[in-house]
Amino acid sequence: MLFLSFLGSVGGIAALGAATLLACRRFGLWRVGLVALPLAVGAGMLTPILAVAPLAGLLAGWQLERQRSYGKILAAAALPGVVQGGLLLVATQEPRDEVVAQVAGQLEAMGLKLEEGYSVSQIVELGLRLQPATEFLFILFIAVLMYRLGQLGGRWLKSELPPAIPFRFWRPWELLIWVLIAGLALVLGTQGISAELGLNLMVVTGVLYAIQGLALVRFCCWRLGISRWMEGFLYVALAFTAGLSTLVLAGLGLLDTWFDWRRLDTPSQEAAAEQDRQQNV
Secondary structure, eight states: OHHHHHHHHHHHHHHHHHHHHHHHHHHOHHHHHHHHHHHHHHHHHHOGGGGHHHHHHHHHHHHHHTTOOHHHHHHHHTHHHHHHHHHHHHHTTSOOHHHHHHHHHHHHHTTOOOOTTOOHHHHHHHHHHTHHHHHHHHHHHHHHHHHHHHHHHHHHHTOOOOOOOOGGGOOOOTTHHHHHHHHHHHHHHOOTHHHHHHHHHHHHHHHHHHHHHHHHHHHHHHHHTOOHHHHHHHHHHHHHTHHHHHHHHHHHHHHHHHHOTTOOSSOOHHHHHHHHHHHTO
C-alpha cells in the first residue's frame, strides 16, 4: 500500500510538471511562468518536493523554446534537484546524533536487524549523508518521467514534443568523468562538508554510469535480437543481485565512455536509421 501511494505521488508530481511543459509549448514560456511560479511557491510551502514540478516544467519549456537537445532539456529540468541537494548538504552538517539515534531506535523497534559488523545507526547515518545525492537522483527521475508523460499528452493535444533518445542509445556527457574525479579528490583530500560533497558527487556519477551500463545491456539485447521475455528475465536477475550488478553496470558504463562499444560517435547503420526514424515521427 505504501509503495502504491509512493508511485501515485511520483506520478502526480511528474504529471504536474508535464502539464506545465505542455502549457509552455502551447501558450509560451512567459505567460505560463506568471502562473507557474506563484504555484511553485505555494506548493513549496506545503511540501518542498511539490515545488519541483512547475519549476522543472518551466525550465524544460525554456530549453525547448531554445530548441536544445533532449539531454540539455533534462539537465535544465533537474536544476531544482541541484539546489535542493545543496540545501540538504548544508542542513545535514548540523549535529545529527539525536536524529540518528531516534530513527535507528524506531527501526530497531520495528524488528530491523543487520548482519554482524553493521549497526542500524551506521546505516541511518550513511543515509543522511547521502540524502543530497538521493534527492537529486529522485528529481532527475521525475524530470525523465515528466518528459515522457509530456510526449503522451502532447500527442493527444496535437502539440507534440521532440522525440527522446531511445534508451539503448543513451549515455551521459563525457565531462561527467571529471565530476567523478573531483568527487574522489574531495573524499580523499578534504574533511567535513567538502568530503561529504565529494561522496555525494561520486554516488550521483556512479548511478549515472550504472544507468549507462544498463543502456549498453539493452543495446546488446536489441542488437542480438534477444526476445523480450528473456531480456526481462535478465533484468530480474540484475535486480536480485542489485549490489554486485550495480558495480558491474557502473564499470561497463565507464568503459563504454572510453571505448564507445555502441559506436555512438560514429553511428552505425542501425543507430542512424533509428535516429532518422525518430526525427521523422
